[in-house]
Amino acid sequence: MPTYIWAGFLTALTVWSVAGWLRARRRLIAVHERESARERAHQAAEERVRIAEQVGRFGTWSWDRETGLVTLSGGAAEINGLGRDAVETSLESLYATVHPDDRAAARSTRDRALDDQSNYVSEFRRLFPDGTVRWYRNHGHISQAGTRVVGAVMDITAEKEVIERLNRAAERMQLAEMAASFGIWEMDLASGIVKGSAAWAALERVADANVGRHVDEVREIVHPDDRWLLASGSDRAFATGEPYSVEFRIVPEPGVIEWRRSTAQVQFVDGKPARLIGASIDITNEKEMVVAAESASRAKNDFLASMSHEIRTPMNAIVGMTSLLLQKDLDAETADFVETIRSSSDALLTLINDILDFSKIESGRFDVEDQPFDLVKCVEESVDLLAVRAAEKRLELTAEIDPTLPRWIRGDVTRLRQILVNLLGNAVKFTASGEVALTVTSSVDPGDGPALHFSVRDTGCGIPADRMDRLFRAFSQVDASTTRKYGGTGLGLAISKKLTEIMGGRIWDESESDKGSVFQFVLPLRGAPAVETLNRADMHWPGRAALIVDDNGTNRRIYATQLRHWGMETVAVESAHEALECLRGRTFELALFDFEMPEMNGIELAQQVTELGIAPEMRIILCSSSGVTRKELHSDPETAPFHAFLTKPTRSDYLREVIGRLLNGVATPLSRRTASDLDGSLARRHPLRILLAEDNVVNQKVGVALLKRMGYTPDVVANGLEVLSAVRRQAYDVILMDIQMPEMDGLEASRQITRQFSKGQRPHIIALTANVFKTDQDACSEAGMDSFLAKPLDLEQLRDALIHCAPVERGQLDKTA
Ligand code: ADP
Helix, strand or coil: CCHHHHHHHHHHHHHHHHHHHHHHHHHHHHHHHHHHHHHHHHHHHHHHHHHHHHHHCEEEEEEECCCCEEEECHHHHHHCCCCCCCEEEEHHHHHHCECHHHHHHHHHHHHHHHHHCCCEEEEEEEECCCCCEEEEEEEEEECCCCCEEEEEEEECHHHHHHHHHHHHHHHHHHHHHHHHCEEEEEEECCCCEEEECHHHHHHCCCCCCCCCEEHHHHHHHECHHHHHHHHHHHHHHHHHCCCEEEEEEECCCCCCCEEEEEEEEEEEECCEEEEEEEEEEECHHHHHHHHHHHHHHHHHHHHHHHHHHHHHHHHHHHHHHHHHHHCCCCCHHHHHHHHHHHHHHHHHHHHHHHHHHHHHHHCCCCCCCCEEEEHHHHHHHHHHHHHHHHHHCCCEEEEEECCCCECEEEECHHHHHHHHHHHHHHHHHCCCCCEEEEEEEECCCHHHCCEEEEEEEECCCCCCHHHHHHCCCCCCCCCHHHHHHHCCCCCHHHHHHHHHHHCCCEEEEEEECCCEEEEEEEEECCECCCCCECCCHHHCCCCCEEEEECCCHHHHHHHHHHHHHCCCEEEEECCHHHHHHHHHHCCCCEEEEECCCCCCCHHHHHHHHHHHCCCCCCEEEEEECCCCCHHHHCCCCCCCCCCEEEECCCCHHHHHHHHHHHHCCCCCCCCCCCHHHHCCHHHHHCCCCEEEECCCHHHHHHHHHHHHHCCCCCEEECCHHHHHHHHHHCCCCEEEEECCCCCCCHHHHHHHHHHHCCCCCCCEEEEEECCCCHHHHHHHHHCCCCEEEECCCCHHHHHHHHHCCCCCCHHHHHHHC
8 A cells, every 4th residue: 555545544543533532522521511510509409408407497317227327417417406417327316315205106106107108297305415305397208118218307396385375375265264254255247157265155055166156046045135235235336346245144044044244346357347256254153142242231221220210219209208308397407417318319319310321322222313403502501500509619600602603503412411511510510719611612623524622621620640541431530539529420421421422523631630621522513404603693783892891811701702703892801990990991882790809899890880970871781600699789670780680601692682682772671581580599489399200311410400590409200100109109399291201101190190189289290392293282281281391491481380380288288298
């Protein structure tokens, strides 16, 4: 072969070989590159799994049954506390860390799965050497050959803790439901199905709490009379969105009644009512206790009523007999003994009445009236009742009502008067010298809303700070020695407190030892429809000048306020000398002189004014609280140096009327309600033996106080039967007879009296009633009653009625007695 052919052949071979080598090299490089890419992808996948395992607190494992070794992924190793990298360990060493209580269960779950060739799940705790415990959930899958088991394990400690917390809360709720006999429920408004807790199902006799029942079926065991309560409660809740609470009876089986209280709230979804969620509670015991307490309190009250009746009967006899004895000619010592018996029996009767009143209030069997009444009249009458006692102790007793207050208000006039008389009575009782001042204003405390603020201030012994807590408690007196010195039951303040609270108010005291007390109470102010203020246009005297002379500052202020409110200009001075000086300097049309003043009294001042001729046109009103009568001061009204005489505390209406007459030049003698009628002389001039028959304790007190104001000492009985035994025992000239009384009413008692006594022999019977209709008056006349007085009693009307009663002939009376 020619050389060039060899050369060509060799060249071609070389080229071919080089190309082949190059191709092989390229292939090798490509394979290498693919492998490194796969490696990178694998590593990335492993990294992802590692992160996922870490975040999700899980890992995978594989168990070679032949070697007994378990390979754990990094995640599985980490949650088992074996580091962060994949590890190989023996199955037994893994089981050794399983909590001893869970080990057997975990093994048997696995073994059962191996037998059945099925997948399995087990939950167990692992106990770590430091004592911590964690929860795991393990899923296992057995390979087809059965030689390998692979799976995943997850740390479920957080999940278990949440479940545990929920279980504990549910358990707590269940225990609470059982302990308090209540159950929680919810009603789906669309389906009307009610579901609830097991306790609810038991309470409402529902078979399966989770399945629930239609609301109509649930309500089947509700007492037919009470079903409307639930229906209207839920209707109202849907309409208003407000929660409701209803008490109703259920009849779980014939003849058995249980009580439930259901409280519920509507749940709104997208502004529409979707569910009613509530709780039912068994209140049967509570209700039974209330019934038992009511019947116990009824029994207590019945017992008290019958006991007090039993005690009252002999007490009335004692009171009656002593008043008979007092009419006999007794030597001074015996009269004193009898008087002591009489006043002690009166005190005992008051105590019985107070106890009865208190127990009536305590038991809640007590209604307060809601009627329009005249505030000024009520306050002034209450003050009037204490006027004589205050005058006896030479105390200045004043009443000041803010003239801008509405005069007509709604409420219970009798109870308001009772509180005022209690507080004023205490103030007079515990004050040796100085004054007792009642003021009525609007409450300034915004928390009270519109309210009246009554305050009774005295200059008496006061109450030490460390004893204030004894006030307003039943049968509690600040100091045992006060009981001995002043007497009393220790019930007055407790009753006043209850009464103010029942009427929606509050009562308190601000007191300083040896300086005096200020007892105060606040009552909601509700104006009556015809609200009239004290400021009446026709009784105004603008620009007229008045001089007020009184050594007592409170009185000066009260008179000045009243007169200024009626348009007058006032100058107030505290002594007769200052008054004379004033009178020399300017002209006054009106003067109010206090009678009792040091150095120169009111009448001496009036005489000087007349003698000096310094104010010939001035009209002088003399005011006295000392109990002296006009006659005693000056028997001849024609020559008296004053033009009108008033007793203090002065009623604002009456003062206004008197001023009106004086300034208008009306010369009519001021005969009404001057001291002569009210200072006790009426009883001397017109003696009467009076029996007051009245069951209401407050009205008894008011009646007795009004009669005492005129000098009468009445006997008091509380029902018709007591009237009959009193008139059989002794003779009376007048019976003031309440119509409505327990046991025997006034009409029946009057009928029996008219049957038993002839016209000239029997006492005059005056009916007392709040019913002022003609038919009521006719019924009284038919029963034989002689006249008729409307309640609340008015001092002047009572006086007029008594003046018309002639004493029954003594001879006749003594025979019946
Ligand atoms: P009573 O006056 O019948 O004892 P109260 O309940 O009215 O019962 O009063 C209880 C006590 O409060 C009185 O005994 C007295 O110690 C004290 N107290 C009441 N009012 C006053 C007052 N104005 N000044 C001083 N102490 C008073």
